[in-house]
Amino acid sequence: MTEITHHLPDWLVRSYATGSLGHAFSLVVAAHVSQCDECRARLEAEELAGGLVLDDLKGMAPSDDLRRRVFDGLDDDDVIVAEQPARAGIYPGAVVEAMGADSPRWRALGGGIKQAILSEDKEGSARLLYIPPGMAVPDHTHGGLELTLVLQGSFSDETGRFGVGDVEVANDDLDHTPIAGMEDVCICLAATDAPLKFKGLLPRLLQPIFRI
């Protein structure tokens, strides 16, 4: 396991634990925690706090019917508990689930860069990015918050170097140019709560087509 140096901010871990985080960001949290014991411990600490609140909660009496349904279900082999798929190569189970396959369906964006959109809803979008060694991801600013988790290789930008398992949290203020490390193709999981905006004219024209 490589050393992870860029972790999730506390509020993201807490938002995930309490269920208030949208799908795209939840995907990044789940994928990061899958490979980071430090953040797994932080998430489980949050859940311990959630359990304390649950323990002290004033409850609502369940119906008698619920009790019957639960106890009838104990010996019912037809009751299936859904399982998230297992990790596949560099992709944590949550990403495999979102891909609906063991590998991404890449679409070329030009310059050897590819992407695979995993989810899009009104709260944001998540996609995988494939960046050949030494290539720059087009310079872009953000309308909201962007989380980028490295799954393979690395990238560097004005704020530092990000290796496998590292997550970059970029907000409105950050105007950055990530460049993939030379050692390998860089594959990232990127999630944002707003459409990305490119600075140059050409990328802006491409934006509606490529949904970057």
Next chain:
Amino acid sequence: MLRDATINFDTTGTPPIAAGQAFAGKIMDDRKSAKPTPEAACEQTDWLVAVRDKRDKLAFARLYDHFSPRLKGMLVRSGMTQAAAEDVVQDVMLTIWRKAHLYDETRARASAWIYRIARNRQIDVIRRRPRPVPDELIAEAETRETREADAAIGLEQEAAQLREAIEALPEAQREIIERAYVGELTQAEIREATGLALGTIKSRIRLALEKLRHELRDLREE
């Protein structure tokens, strides 16, 4: 990499958020009359262990009686109808029964593990798609036995201290924390609020994870 043991959620200096104060519900009303001692709180963990190790239906019934009203209350407060909440409680209780083998008392109290299962299921249902969850780090029964028996007790002591810390908070701040974990606050509200120091608990769980990793590695090498 093990970071400094005290990642702090400390909020000294963080202003309380207005949103949390206006219509905060009281959820800990009965706490003073029936304050659970650490030993009593440990009961639920014992029941869950009995379900896991002995498929004990009486212990499961106790878990049901303890958690199903609380889960239903939490789910209704976070916006579900009573009928939808009961459907989720049903799924949660059956998941507890079927996935008990994954429960690791050195890392999670019963209420923490059940809290997670409830959130997972609730979000599956609300969003009509599976909630992304971290890959399981599975504790095999044989490694669990070799781990220190007092790890779960240590976790229980930390939990008791955290409970005291929550109770010592000013009313308004406590309500915000309760509302956050019940699921009534938005992501933006949580980003502004915070308010709980979880550093020592995190360190203890971190240690349990390290031991688990270590023992899983030993198992593979055997």
